[in-house]
Amino acid sequence: MQETEDGYLDDVAWDLLPAYRRRTALSRTNMSTVYLAEDLTHHNRLVALKVQESSPGLSERFERESRIALTIEHPNVVPVYAAGEVGRSRYLAMHYVQGHNLRQVLNERNGVLGFQETLRIVGQVAAALDSTHALGLVHRDVKPANIMIEDGTGHVYLCDFGIAKDISTTGLTATGVFVGTPDYSSPEQVRGGMIDRRTDVYSLAVVVQHCLTGSPSTRLSTAPAVHRVLAKALAPDPADRFGSCAEFVHALATAKSRRTLKLSLTALGVVAVLATTTILLSGNNIPLALDRVPEALRGDCSAATPATITCRTREGQETSTELLADQAGVDEAYGRAVRSAGVAKNGDCASANGGEHRYPLTGPAKGRVLCYARDGVAHVVWTDIAARTLTRAEAPQDAPLRQAWTSWTGGTAAFPTEDERATISVSSGANCVRADLDAFPTALAGVTCTPLGIGAQQVSYYRFASLPPLRDQFTGMVAEAKAPVGVSCANAPGFLGTQRHDWLGTDIGQLMCRTGADGALSISWTMEPLSIIGVVTGSDPRAVHGWWSQWHLSPLNRIVEATNAQADPPFPTADERKLLDHIPPVSRNHCVRAAPSLKWRDVGALPAVGVACGRTSGAELVAYYQFSDVTTMRTVHGPVGGQDNDCRNLPEGFNGGSDYSRGGGTGNLRCYTYKETGERGMAWTDERFAIRVVAHRGTSPLAMIDWWTHDAGPV
Template sequence: MGDEGFRIGIDFGTSNTAAVLAFPDGRVRPLLFDGSPLLPSAVHADPLVGLLVGRDATHAARVRPDRFEPHPKRCVDDGAVLLGEARVPVTDLIAGVLRRVAAEASRVAGGAVPRAVLTCPAGWGARRQEVLGSAARDVFADVVLVPEPVAAATYFVAVAGRRVPTGSCLMVYDLGAGTFDASVVRRTGEGFEVLAIRGLDDVGGLDIDAEIVATLGHTYRARDEDTWRRLVEPQDQSDRRASRTLWEDVRAGKELLSRAAHTSVHIPLFDDEAPVGREQLDRLATPILARTVAASRAVLDAAGVAPEELAGLFLVGGASRMPLAAALLHKQLGIAPTVVEQPELVVAEGGLHTRAPAAAPAGPDRIGVPPPVLPTPSPSPPVPADDRHRDAGPGTRFRLRLRRRLTAVALAATVLAGAGAAVIAEQLSDPPSNDLIAVPEPLREDCRGGDDATMPGAARTLLCRDRQGQQATVGLFTDREAVESAYRQAVREAGVTPGEGDCATAATGEHRYPAAGTATGRVLCYTGAAGRTSIVWTDDQGHTITRAEAASQDAGRTLREAWLAWTAAPAFPTREERDLIDLLAAVDCRRAPVGVLDDFPGALAGVECNPQGVGARTASYFRFGTVAELRSAMDGQAAAVKAPTGTDCADGTAPGFLGTRRYDLRSVELGALLCHPGPQSSLVLQWSVESLLVAGRAVGADATGLAAWWRVYSGPPVARTVEAVNGQAAPPFPTAAESELLTHIPQRSRTNCIRPSGEQIRKNVGSEPVVAIVCGPTSGARVVFYYRFPDLAAMRRSYGSGRTGGADCTKQPRSFAGESSYQRGRVSGRLRCGSDESGNRWLEWTTDELAIASFAFQGGDPAAMIDWWRHDAGPA
């Protein structure tokens, strides 16, 4: 991109628009709108100032919501939209959003940016493409349209650095606010081609919001039905403002639950705070996300590609942040999805790396792909144009969906009523096929229902046998909440402590299963009256509880083996476990005890390795699929032990060995650190490395020794962590300017170099613009910062002149404190030295010829430090 001038990549989304600017020198950075990389796609027609866009539009909508359209992309087929008393062409709405993007791009670039790459759904035909293209050409001189999955796949290779051989296929799972698209693309010599797509126009993050609102309605409608109706069916401006506040808070709470286990939602008009938990959200979202998983499987069938043949499964779109999406996909397709830190920016940046414009549409409904081969949902009844946008907001969609549901329920009731009692009687002995889907496959050989098969709380109970004659009772429940209630009752009656034991090897225990990969459910095993052994387990996806019994301990061992076969327990090591061991560069590892894995919900793998060095008795490591899941697990651990936030565990001096805080690597934040007492007078130290999606847990007896072990042996290797941090930096490290600065750092000190944090830069050099790099450890200091200034004057302003003329640091003064000029070969500048309260030495020096200032911290012996500075510190 170096000779192409400025270009802009734009992902015009249903709820938000993202844009990435490509500089002539190859740098790429996202544009910020009011401090955020996401610009709300909303527009508001103000009769005095014209069309407002983004947060200005959402703010104006609080007063005149009838002039507001939050989702112009959904109006692409409408021609014009009624905003207040004015009918505004859809192209004007889209152009208004793009014009706001162009203005920000011009501000950053210092002039107009004429070239734009816009992405659009792969299922859009020529007419929709023309609407988007026409709006874009009103703003930009040169416009290229690229299918969204092609842009996403290109990012996967060009930016994320994943290896995808020519001829291999990727799946792109794109879950946005209002729509979902699953696509299979194949890499060619020219880029990517779309093989098949499956779109759901009625599935997105807004639908999950609607489910949360509906659930809240069960509670608040009972308190005051008229007040709740004002929130979900507003009739005046005051109620519309309250309704919009509710929906905005629901969305914010849902997004927070991707990182935390609990939150609350403010309920306007009631002036109340409603608690919402991750488990409740997952229960509401599962039916919606299950449709996206089904569409993903269907698009693979349409493309003729098996899941194991994919080179990758790539999650994009803001709603894909939900950990449940990745978990369901992994469970159903058997491949681990790839999720980036900012999935909203993937498509916009990927579009900039595509080699060619979008292919000419092959038909009215596809871009460069064959005619549809998958069933598509029937279109909703048309809404009169004058009423379509009267209640601008998700509330309208929610009511329409509710009416469709009620219609479907009424139709189903009519069909069942006409089926006759004979069919119902037949089902008592011959379960329907959709019941059998929830039964473990090895038990489907012989299943029947009847009065002799009952399970408390189950909507239906089956008696099933496998080929060896082993019998089990399967209870089919209506939802996950009913399953959990019945299972908790079984655990209480058995008297088993949750989260202990291992039912794969012992007769008593309760824990998650399987012991590797995504959790499928929970299992309880115990010995009851007369020595009978029982195993009871749940299936979260199928909403079932299965119970099997054996008459004796010997038969109980056989039962455990049968249970392991029924639930397809994986052998060690799985692919995820092997990848984790390789990442750690560890030896002598085994599968982590399932009780320990149970403490890290969302983990895909857990291993326990013999720790190196001294200070730790055991060391366990866990790998996650997303940063959100990793953070949620660490937050849950900290909350469970009631660790005070901000307490440092790194030196073992935390009061009561209890506390948690964020920690960093040379100023770049890596993850969370948690210490707390464990069972039997043990001490536990836990930490996360978010760039690698890894959590660790070490157990020891001495606080100081355990902390010292963590500082040296915590793993993964620093080089792997640095590689991941640099790969996920924005922009990726090193940029062209950073690469040039690296050439001035001597090879012996150019170790594990990264870009320091903005806070650290301000602490070291103030507000002067600099190119910054930090490296280490070196032979003279553990941490060394290098800052290149635009000119000598800027460097001198940062360094200051108030402490000149002191002792010469190269003479190693007794207190190792001084400041003086220096001449070293052909370079010259100022040199300072000193010691901190802990006795660690530091150096600060400038190099006038290069306008570079350097800081070395955590030094040791002054003679060794000065020798390193003379020969290996640089800059050169």
């Protein structure tokens, strides 16, 4: 769908649609507007949101479209997720197809497509139409503008059932009233007469004409066999046409098989010669089937049934591909195969028989594979997520079949792959091996390692392509464990809890501790700047948490680098760079932008440039704030003056404050100890640069003063 100017977005009362966030308008007609929007209740997935203002003449028709669209489930019909009414508007939330409609494609190709491409497109449309006909529905508006082609995949969708008719009931349009698009409508439709599935057969044939000639009204003068097929589909009397769209497309494919088609554009007097096209399949829905069969298997193929394609490779290996309507159907068929084989989840079908796992073992998941042997016959069964298929192959020998499967699917790669190397590079472990991804199905890669340090038995890391799948995975883990939110794993009852964790006050992820069914303890955490989930296991709660506290930030430099690169705007800005220059290099460690919560704690709402660094020999977290002037700085810190309880003299309880002068700078130094937690801290100002510094989570008083004297700054 192509974006258009969004000057009419305010037509919709978006505050009444809290589940959706608008992006832009995609198209508009007199009856409705289609927007590109984010579905906030489903992880911000993109949807095409069709909205129509209620009116007596259109509301009933829109309601019928909603009911029909929600009824149809077919891979070549644009899925509808939700429908409803808010205020004066009705809406349909549909799958957003990133692509172009066939009319736009024709315009880009000077109005003409090749025979093979035409056949591939209309074959998928035919499958969608026959599916709707089986429900007693006639589309009535089949035309290039209502045929969407997805970018990248070439997958075809039929859309816009706004004037579809349920032939089992009385319709909205009375006999004698025409609805549709004249250039693509059948004679009986134009007359307002009785219609049925053959009305859509006629319109689909006009679409074929348009693709091959550049005009819906140009009649083909071609080879006799092709001419007879088109003449039959375009017969004035519906009784003389094909009984289904699939029958028409199959007849067209058969007529064209292994021949050169010559088209005469009689209206223009132009002759176009199309390249020789070989149709390798026979049976119903053939053009649709071929692009769903694994590409490496598209050799000598035929349709065993309308939903099953058998192919024979050049090496003589026979395979059978079952076409399923949706992922639920794929899962059900594959589940039956697994249960029949009796194989548990394990292994690697690229290296040994008797396995069942996702493939590939690293990188984006393509599907699942099952390999086993029975009665002297080797079997491989695998699914394809994108194509919604299940394919089977069998052979007398095990190893050659598994090797062939690897070449057909790219189902394996030697360890470590690039993604696995990237995962190892951010791990706190040694002797890493490939991890099983069944529990992390959306991860790109996983490794399991021997932990560095002490306190843990095993640590695994899982790398994701982006944050949404990582967060979905972790949210599911927390929900499954029923971990209470805001509970620290340092003292969680039953070692069960979850909370956010940070670096220098900047939120970088979430952690969860839990006890497994076997009594094993684990801490799982996300490192969002690196798109990593880590899992460490052990037997003692204090030891496991101690390991996590010590090692989860390794490698800290990579974490800080990624955090700063993802900051908005990227850190540091010019003003932040100036402030960093005032921090002594020895204390300028792993600095980030001061988090809003930390900044509020230290300086309130006053405007200031803030930078947080750590760890130092005196404190774990040191925040530097530069103000526009000294007066504003003093508003936060308080006035200077007085020499009572100089912190440099280590006053009792490390509580005190005094003015100071050193290295050409003057200001006020304060030290304190929180009674509730025992945490020590310091705060001081530098009058030269209007900078206030706050040191949190201090070490010993002596170490803090030594650090402040020699390495704290500003300089």
